[in-house]
Amino acid sequence: MSPLTLKDVAKTIGVSPSTVSRVLNHHPDVAPHTRQKIELGIKNLGYTPNLLAKDLRLETTKTIGVVISDISNPYFARVIRGAENAARQRGYSIILCDTAEQYELEEESVELLLKKRVVGLLLTPVHEDIINLLKLKGQGVPFVLVARYLSKVVTNYVVSDDALGGYLATQHLIKKGHKKILHLGGLPSLSDAWDRLAGYKRALLENGIAFDQNLVRTVSTVTMDEAYSHMNTVLSDKKIDFTAIFCFSDYLAMGAVKAIQGRGLKIPADIAVVGYDDIEMASLLEIPLTTIRTPRYRLGKRAVEILIDHLLQEKDETPQQIMVEPSLVVRKSA
């Protein structure tokens, strides 16, 4: 009932375990005849090597962990694809963990991955806390932050230039004549939210528009529902005056749009909306969303490349910090 071992295979074929091991690992020093015989035997017997044993023996693992903050966010699906493909191409496999944006799960995931002896990992941090990262450093396991970086600590990362994205979005609204622009953002403890806000501010500044803290709204969880109810509050408040919104994400934008429409206001005539991410559905909404596009597939791909490069070079090199450029996609909402 328990699976065949290499030894079993060797015995039934009538050779030694080492020889079987050699053909399994494509060693040159095996007689063609023996090799053929063994290969056939392996196939016939349906032998499946035990990677636990192999990896234990080799004291390494050829697998990298990927800790993603939310796989239900289509934004990350492409990031993962990019990572997965790059990894497989280089002979690595991936263990994927979803933290559902909960820090506790991030901790558990990192812990588990460490125990499984991944050789490195990609991580989308869900919290500015760096305990996890220190743990990784402590274990000497290299990692690359994806999509977000942490300002408190110097690490490898591959992110989109969120400050630029925020700037482009805001600049677009300003060009359209808007001066009172609301920013519906995430908690600025994470770089993506912080930087997009920074880009927003810079655009304002460059155009001589005074920054108004009252026009910066923050939602605790980055969901559509949260944005919807938050926007309803804002729209009810007569003291808050604006003609456009720059949202942290397309999801938030969708919630905002719903709230705006719920009040009988027109988009973009009454209020213009810009989102962020350019998720697939952005172009399919009733009012196709003007948004910021980031090269997600590449994000994942580059991150893995950096990680593996790191693995291959023994020396402790300087961190790679990559920023890819986002671009503005103009549709109907602004």
Next chain:
Amino acid sequence: MSPLTLKDVAKTIGVSPSTVSRVLNHHPDVAPHTRQKIELGIKNLGYTPNLLAKDLRLETTKTIGVVISDISNPYFARVIRGAENAARQRGYSIILCDTAEQYELEEESVELLLKKRVVGLLLTPVHEDIINLLKLKGQGVPFVLVARYLSKVVTNYVVSDDALGGYLATQHLIKKGHKKILHLGGLPSLSDAWDRLAGYKRALLENGIAFDQNLVRTVSTVTMDEAYSHMNTVLSDKKIDFTAIFCFSDYLAMGAVKAIQGRGLKIPADIAVVGYDDIEMASLLEIPLTTIRTPRYRLGKRAVEILIDHLLQEKDETPQQIMVEPSLVVRKSA
């Protein structure tokens, strides 16, 4: 540089490896004092157990593989969440593989998971080929199919009742007065497509509407773009006459909607559309989509439960085949 071992820990604390092992595994037979000392040491030294070694030794693994056909499909994100939570609750962890609907990747994934000695797996088959499943059977690794089953072989599965879903969708259109209903389906080699088509047929039959093979259209890849171009072809064909469409998925429905609107036709006035899945964006489209909702989270949860139940009982019991009921969600498109 290489990580601490249990033996290292034991030595620096001044006890034997077995004792450390005991506290690690919460054995009762350890003196409170010793236990405390060891727990402290473990924490201070930052020891991370090597799961490869542990699992090798125990000849089991506490991890289950999940092979999903497409993580970028938000439909599956919830399935995965359900599976992940159920697994963690019972002390199992998950290795997630995305096959991107490619059979070759499905094979690779299953192979890898087997080598990693997962104790069982969930699988959304992308192909009617059962080689993979036979391989699993051969290795004695239990598995549960999710979302789709294969008619050729008797297995555990947890699916939505697609025949019922197809029936509900079609029935709804018929009640609305439609008699010429197009079905835009997937390749009916997989159960989901096949069953939805079957439900469509049954509804027709029950209402005395003749089934017309010309009204069944099939797209090879289940993407929006494919649906869009396919529908354009259909709409150009004057010989094909219909007033409503039942689509295999919301994605296809979105493509169809785009094509219909592109021709200046109104939905649902000129052509009514029903989708399937009730993905998040279904309610957010310009014309909110009437569709079939399936309890996705529960699908994943139940699948894991079945798998683990299977694991716990040594006896080779009869396959569990669970069908959960979908429901009709009426919105604006039909």
Next chain:
DNA sequence: CTGTTAGCGCATTCAG
């Protein structure tokens, strides 16, 4: 209550 011993499945010396 604690330590000693053995072996999980494999890759790699080292001999032959």
Next chain:
DNA sequence: CTGAATGCGCTAACAG
């Protein structure tokens, strides 16, 4: 070219 012996890190008897 092939085989026998060793140990990766860990847990589970078995003694004490």
